[in-house]
Amino acid sequence: MSSRIAYVNGAFIPESEASISIRDLGFVYGDSVFDTWRTFGGKLFKLEEHMDRLIESLTYAKIVIGMSRAEMIDATVDLVARNLPMLRSNEDYWVTFRVTGGLQNFDGEPARNLGPTVIIDCIPIPLRARAPFFKHGIDARLTDRCRIAPGAISPNAKTNNYLNMILAQKEISADFPGAWALMPDHKGNIAEGAGCNFFVVRNGAVFTPTTECVLAGVSRQVAIDLCDGLNIPIHEQDLSFDEAFDAQEAFFTSTSLCVCPVATLNGKPYPSGAPGPVTKQIMDGFAKLVGMDYVDQYLSFLSDGPASTGL
Template identity: 50%
Template sequence: MSAERVAYFNGKIVPESQALISFRDRSFKYGDGVFDVARTFGGRIFKLQEHVERLYLSLKYVGIDPGLSPAEMMAITQEVTERNLPLLGPDEDYWVAQRISRGVDVPGGDIQQSGGPTVIVECTPLPLQARAHLYRDGIDVVFPSVRRISPDALSPNVKTHNYLNMIVADLEVRSHSPQAWAVLLDHRGFLCEGMGSNLFLVRDGVLYTPKGEYVLEGVSRQTVIELAADLGIPVVQDDLTVYDAYRADEAIITSTSFCLCPVATFNQKRLQTPATPGPITQQLMDAFSNLVDFDFVGQYLRHLS
């Protein structure tokens, strides 16, 4: 058995080391590409159809034709994942990503003359050990000075390869708090989102989250909203302030890898509920685990050093 993972690369499944991108690829040069990422639970991909549907909305927004139907993309993703599963370590899982760029620039040409799309489907092991402590201690969230790009400039619901806005914010936060998680404010000064993640606040039994038009409406975010409805927990999408965060009883970060993870502090200020996770967060964690038939919190905690 090969010790190297495989990836789909422009029509073929090859060892990862053979999936080589030209330095003229527009995604490398300009961030001119889109992607989406699901995760596995015990080797099973969660909500692959929803992720692929969102991928194709991103492709439509930026005007890239991947040359594959959504059904073909799903089948390729399943095959790549299944071929990589034997290479997982004990109690590990994957991020499963599709990445499509506009293709290789034609020197002297214009944007319409690229050499056709670059299409990659790949698997990356989840950083379970690196993030395990967050389920024990909670996430320390910091609000950086960097603001999220306005939706008037670029829709936040498009997952592009240009993450510089998030990266600069993350670098600012980690320069003085290496373990902290950056959550940006939007251009108006309201709570927005973090790197590949959404934010929820809990106050007086109500779940609050920033409005969908200002954030990437994550698949995990939507899953939590649906689970809250099943549990009878009211959900309000609203403009939320830093003050709202400071007075929250509980707070949650959602993402593909985290599913949902409790927040411990905002700008080093501890939340009103001393326990991590709080009661509403715990209800939602349990409901999420039941939905995927997998104890994702236990999986993280088993990777504590």
């Protein structure tokens, strides 16, 4: 079998044949939510935690999926199993479960919305594009474009409305190719990187913004739990730019990055290196938890090409 498989509205079909209607509300209005896992050695990580967050997002967006939690889990696990034969050596998958509001209805026409559109798909983690981040660290750049305020859309609902982050990343990439956008919140504090959570290390303690204005990332929680287990002081609080700028270390967390060191903020190097000693402890703890050296996996795909966020 040469084509990856996608799950579309209850059917497993070749990815190349998967499609949605031009009248789908996810496409027309962004009326959709999603969540994403990654695999380690072909095995899904934090399956239940991501699924619970997806269900919370569905509730927030008022989308009724028509599947039980168990059915959603079974479909996800089944899809990964079907796609494992297409996984190349030393690679792993991003696995994304998307649900839209279904088809748009029109005044005076027969009702056409028979329920939500449900899609699950697998694509390889961008190991080649992001490998340089694990050798040199990430160049984080603060944007002028702030994260959407929580009074408008909750940051803890994973919706397909990513234009806010995409514009921030495009603006940074235009001036600093290979850099990663770091967005402020509506109050002027640090919020999150485009698609990832942000942490700094100051005097041996770790600090990260509260979830008032940022997504409660699953990998963010793993890092917090690792800090607790390693007896590293961890604080969730508002984080000003000056506090982040004057820290000794920094790192991003996300489903695909896991824990990745930030080398510079607005061009200023963090003095403890990338990774610094505290960040390295957390990275090693993450690798032990998932049962594989994910840093070595990234570095095995390192080339002379430029780094890219993939956004």
